[in-house]
Amino acid sequence: MSLNELTSQMLPAIEAELQRQTARLDQPRTRPFYEMLTYHMGWSGEGAGPEATGKRIRPLLVLLTTAACGTDWQPALPAAAAVELIHNFSLVHDDVQDNSDKRRGRPTVWVKWGVPMAINVGDALFVLANQALLDLTPHYPAETVVHAARILQETCLDLTRGQYLDMSYQGRKDLHIEDYWPMIGGKTAALLAACTSIGALLGAADSATQETYRAFGHSLGLAFQVQDDLLGIWGDEALTGKSAASDLVEGKNSLPVLAGLSKKGKFAERWAQGPIRPDEVQELADLLAAESAYGYTYEAARQMTDLALNNLRVADPQGEAGVALFALTEKLLGRQA
Secondary structure, eight states: OOHHHHHHHHHHHHHHHHHHHHGGGOOGGGHHHHHHHHHHTTSSSTTOSHHHHOOOHHHHHHHHHHHHTTSOSGGGHHHHHHHHHHHHHHHHHHHHHTTOOEETTEEOHHHHHOHHHHHHHHHHHHHHHHHHHHTTTTTSOHHHHHHHHHHHHHHHHHHHHHHHHHHHHTTOSOOOHHHHHHHHIIIIIHHHHHHHHHHHHHTTOOHHHHHHHHHHHHHHHHHHHHHHHHHHHHSOHHHHSSOTTHHHHTTOOOHHHHHHHHTTSHHHHHHHTSOOOGGGHHHHHHHHHHTTHHHHHHHHHHHHHHHHHHHHHHHOOOHHHHHHHHHHHHHHHTOOO
16 A cells, blocks of 8 residues: 555544544634634635645654554544644744744734634644543553653643744844754654654554654654755745745744854855845855855755664564655655745
8 A cells, every 4th residue: 555545544534533633622602712723724714625734744654653563543543633733733823923924825823813812722722632642541551641641741842942942043143053953853853753752652662663763753853844944945936835035034044044154154244234135035045055055954954864764764664554654754855845
């Protein structure tokens, strides 16, 4: 069974489980509040549909890892829903903190209903994620459920650390490449590591294999974010769906920018002078490439990709799900958008 065939089974099951979990809020007095959640999740409102829901990569990683350990993936659905709800809780709050007015091409929750309501939506998603994990109890021993909950809570703490670093870095001119890795380790890699770690736990893998799967998810997250940084400056706008100017204009301390600053050349001089104008973006992207920032970032992405694939090989995923897990990894790390 191919990746497409497996995901065609898993994705509808994931969506049904997410809808089941969020339906806890579907009560007469709070239905408008519930509809704010369904809007953010991509199920309702203008533009609802696959483009608005996102790709559900994180829950897929949970289920594929569980299945690749040789066990049935369906009892793990509450855990898959939990990680996706945590991801979406962080997105709602990030949109407020970053003052982002669009998410997947639609107005963000805070734009439609205001910041206080958006914070409450994020809080609800966080609580729903924790309630979802408790639904594992009919199928797994109590100590396994507690272990999964511990992984998820430690991951949430990592998410807040990464977000703190991201926000505290804004506007700073004294950052170095070594400041970058702890930030993306919290913001991107931590949750992917939780997906593969929880998936292996629910797949009854031994502790060493669980750790190898965790390391795979962590490296996958690092590689994914570095690649995202590349696409954020040099990506094809027609494929990425966003302006390649945005990362430079927004002043993001991405890996290419920090690599460029480390050269203390013309790019660093211009960066120190203040915000980048849209009409300067192409020139500065070319300057970054000339000052080896593209090559440095590309090599970092390649190294993280190799590390992720090597960890996955050591984990030795089995069966059709194992083949699909390799295929999904290669698809994520070979993307152009």
